[in-house]
Amino acid sequence: MxxxxxxxxxxxxxxxxxxxxxxxxxxxxxxxxxxxxxxxxxxxxxxxxxxxxxxxxxxxxSDKVDTGFLNPLVLKKVCLTLLFFFIYAFTFEFLGFILATTIMCFAIGVLFGGNIKASLISAISMSVFCYLMFDYGLDVPLPLGFFFSK
CATH class of the missing domain: 1.10.287 (Helix Hairpins)
Known part of the structure; x- marks a missing residue:
């Protein structure tokens, strides 16, 4: 306390x-x-x-809450999540927003027990929706990556 x-x-x-x-x-x-x-x-x-x-x-x-951080499985998931975020940060411009965000969201979804098909569908839809919202709605340009570069 x-x-x-x-x-x-x-x-x-x-x-x-x-x-x-x-x-x-x-x-x-x-x-x-x-x-x-x-x-x-x-x-x-x-x-x-x-x-x-x-x-x-x-x-x-103030209640004492056991967060379970001493559990090895939780520590492994936290470390892998941090690793995924670092990889996402380093590949963001090269792969582009949509592809990098899709890969990161899919990996996090599967890591925390999501169905592969559901994780893939939600990762793709969230990436495309966020890209459209930032690029067209908020007028914030995001990188498209080497696949869509002119």
């Missing part, structure tokens, strides 16, 4: 410092009336408020 409060306090202190860093941020180009400041200040303020609550909450509201 003490280690949890110390860890949350350190996150709270870091967010407090980052609020002052974000408050002084000024964009060189004014593309928005509010500027880039409100979003990080709002998120960091919410994080700071949550940390203050978690540090000073009464002991009766």
């Amino acid at each position: 003490l280690f949890e409060r110390i860890f949350i306090s350190s996150i709270g202190i870091a967010s407090f410092i980052l609020i002052f860093v974000a408050w002084g941020h000024v964009a060189p180009i004014a593309y928005d009336p509010l500027g880039p400041r409100p979003y990080p200040v709002l998120l960091l303020s919410l994080l700071l408020i949550s940390c203050v609550y978690l540090v000073f909450r009464p002991k009766r509201f």
